[in-house]
Amino acid sequence: MMLSLYRIFLSNMADIYQEVGKQIRDLRTSAGGRGISQEDLAQAVGTTANTVSRWETATYKPAISDLEKLARYFRVPITAFFPATQPTSRANALLTATADLDETDLDEVRLYALFRKSRRLAKRTK
Numbered sequence: 001m002m003l004s005l006y007r008i009f010l011s012n013m014a015d016i017y018q019e020v021g022k023q024i025r026d027l028r029t030s031a032g033g034r035g036i037s038q039e040d041l042a043q044a045v046g047t048t049a050n051t052v053s054r055w056e057t058a059t060y061k062p063a064i065s066d067l068e069k070l071a072r073y074f075r076v077p078i079t080a081f082f083p084a085t086q087p088t089s090r091a092n093a094l095l096t097a098t099a100d101l102d103e104t105d106l107d108e109v110r111l112y113a114l115f116r117k118s119r120r121l122a123k124r125t126k
Contacts, residue, residue, distance in 0.1 A: 014058070016082065017058040017061050018058045019081075019082065020055070020058070020061075020062065020067075020081045020082065021055055021056045021057055021058040022056075023080060023081045023082075024052070024055050024056050024062070024070060024081065025056040027070070027074045027076065027080075028041050028052070028056075037049070038052040038053055038056075041070075041073070044073050045066065045069040045070055045073055046069065047066070064078075067081055
């Protein structure tokens with residue numbers, strides 16, 4: 001179970017870094033409607049254009065200090081870079097229900113979910 005949770009965590013982190021990069025790009029290109037280049041942004045926050053490009057594509061992960069500089073430059077709260085990370089109530093219910101299951105039990109839950117989905121799909125195609 002821990003390995004599965006770790007995989008989910010890594011997958012979610014990749015999504016978060018993609019969102020951070022998208023927010024940096026969106027703020028840079030809109031910049032109050034006038035847009036600025038990666039070079040100009042890099043100079044303003046004390047880094048290189050290559051680093052800005054890599055932040056935007058999530059190749060590099062900006063440090064908190066970088067996000068603080070970007071937030072100050074764009075005059076936005078640092079939270080502007082992060083997606084809403086609260087799990088839905090459905091996800092919370094599943095996490096709570098499966099919290100202390102072992103790998104075998106989790107596999108059974110996954111198989112049952114697939115069974116229910118295929119059954120629903122079969123009903124729709126009749």
